[in-house]
Amino acid sequence: MVSLKIKIGDLKLNNPVMNASGTFGWAEEFKDFLELKRLGALITKTITLKPHRGNPPPRTCETPAGMLNCIGLENPGIDNFIKEKLPLLKKIGIPIVVSIGYLEAPEELILLARHLNSLKEVSALELNISCPNIKTKAPHQRLVSQDPVLTYKIIKRLRRVTHKPLITKLSPNVTDITEIAQAAKRAGTDAVALINTLTGMSIDIKNRRPRLSLITAGLSGPAIRPIAIRMVWQVYQKVKIPIIGMGGIIDMPSAIEFFLAGATAIAIGTANFINPGVISEIIEGIRGYLKENKMKDIKELIGALQG
Amino acid sequence: MAKQIKARIIESLRLTLGYHKLLLSAEGITQLARPGQFINIKVCQDYEPLLRRPFSIHRIKDAYLEIIFKIVGKATELLSKKDQGDYLDIIGPLGKGFWIFDSSAWVPILVGGGIGIAPLLFLGEYLKHLGFLSIVLIGAKKKDEILAEEDFRRIGCKVKVSTEDGSRGFKGKVTDLLIKVLKKGSFPKEAIIYACGPRRMLEEINLISKRYRVSAQVSLEEHMACGIGACFGCVVNTRDGYKRVCKDGPVFNIDEIVWNNL
Ligand SMILES: Cc1cc2nc3c(=O)[nH]c(=O)nc-3n(C[C@H](O)[C@H](O)[C@H](O)COP(=O)(O)OP(=O)(O)OC[C@H]3O[C@@H](n4cnc5c(N)ncnc54)[C@H](O)[C@@H]3O)c2cc1C
Ligand SMILES: Cc1cc2nc3c(=O)[nH]c(=O)nc-3n(C[C@H](O)[C@H](O)[C@H](O)COP(=O)(O)O)c2cc1C
């Protein structure tokens, strides 16, 4: 028997494989394709304080080995989420991580965290300070996770209002990811999740227009995997903090790469769209890989990159 | 309920220049399918193209499923080159299909523009099975692009054809043909329109349905990354806000859609 159990702060997972935020509907969309309770944890779509419409269509398009999206955090808002969605998610019987985001001001995150702190159905919070697809009033304003000082400040304030394990999701659209991860760690985050999507753009040469409504959008899928692996590895080297690795994982080998680079857990995004049972296959694949390599515990794999 | 299966290609057929038909053995999906639903196909093992592509279910015969498609890009090009005996990874049936009024008080009018005829044959056959014969209006740019005409005739539907260049049937748009049919007004009963086609045609049908007070259902298209409701990419603006075409549609009641602000 191999053990896939891991811990992130106080969050205990039966296995280290979860879905990436925003790529798993409300979970029920997947019940025909896998047993939901096999996921290590379920991460919700990013929830905001108020209900949010998101961006107009077209919101997605395919690019070489990847895709762009500008969904723009469409969600029912925290109150409706708690009333309508959370009870159903809880029934699955696995830890529920609620991803929280802001639309206008980062302060919204404080209110959200306060709100969710008292709910026992919520196992942890993921702080999405890295969504590239919200139209802010000042369009060139930086995302919180593009600035170590802002990152530090918001996490510090959040730590005061919640005891829940806190995962901070970082943007790859930065010069030095380790600087941001370090700031997040110092402010008291329990883990970092990397990476969110890379900002990209695609043009339809027939009508000479941008393919997507927001013009720029977030790139995901296998195309971004080498960047994600590099960032996980850099953060693992420099910052001692659990990492949830993601970006282009589509099968067992690509999942194993992330553990070798230093991830404690992984999340699957775009691959769910192509193969809705993929999370289950990856969990089995990891088990098989460990057995084949005579390892007993997933922890032996974490950061086991040979020099 | 949807399934992911490996479907064997029983027949691959070029219909006319740029259009193609595939007959698949799709046991497991065929029993569950309803008219208006679609399947999502992974056309190759690797990354090009990466995402699945949605196709309407054109027809079901026992454990066989047919799709027809227009070659417009990489995935449809690849699909058209598949051979008999190849396997396709497909998911289906997906989405909500047409609502069927099981009452002889209604005359169904099926309106298909171009490749939009795809989901309507399954509907026509289904209605026939329930004992209703449809009026079918098929619109195309020119006569070689008229699809499925014989199939509709064979089941006894009353078929009318329009071409934009006048090379066959009514000269003009299929929506003008629809107006002509409605104007005749010789229906003893109420009509209900089931339509699929380009966005502009559906907008036109919206106006017609209001003007002639006929109810209508339309099958919409949006770019889809997942086809199962997971990504919230394929939304359409409705009176209740954005809805997912792949999950809440692709068929919508025409009054639900906010046509002037998509
Ligand atoms: C529910 C649904 C049912 C469909 N049923 C059929 C069908 O029965 N027969 C058929 O021929 N086609 C159907 N389509 C459209 C079909 O999915 C696209 O033509 C196909 O995905 C194109 O893939 P490609 O790689 O060949 O082209 P791409 O290289 O992806 O695109 C080529 C061109 O087509 C446009 N395009 C691609 N996908 C779509 C789309 N979903 N809607 C509108 N424009 C698009 C692109 O913008 C581009 O200009 C359906 C679409 C939906 C959403
Ligand atoms: C359609 C779509 C929606 C997403 N929505 C969110 C979101 O709401 N919150 C978030 O933190 N990340 C979101 N992401 C980013 C993913 O969680 C993930 O970080 C990214 O896609 C990289 O992983 P992947 O290559 O496996 O998809 C979204 C990604 C996609 C493709």
Ligand code: FES
């Ligand atoms: S295509 Fe993903 S939600 Fe419809």
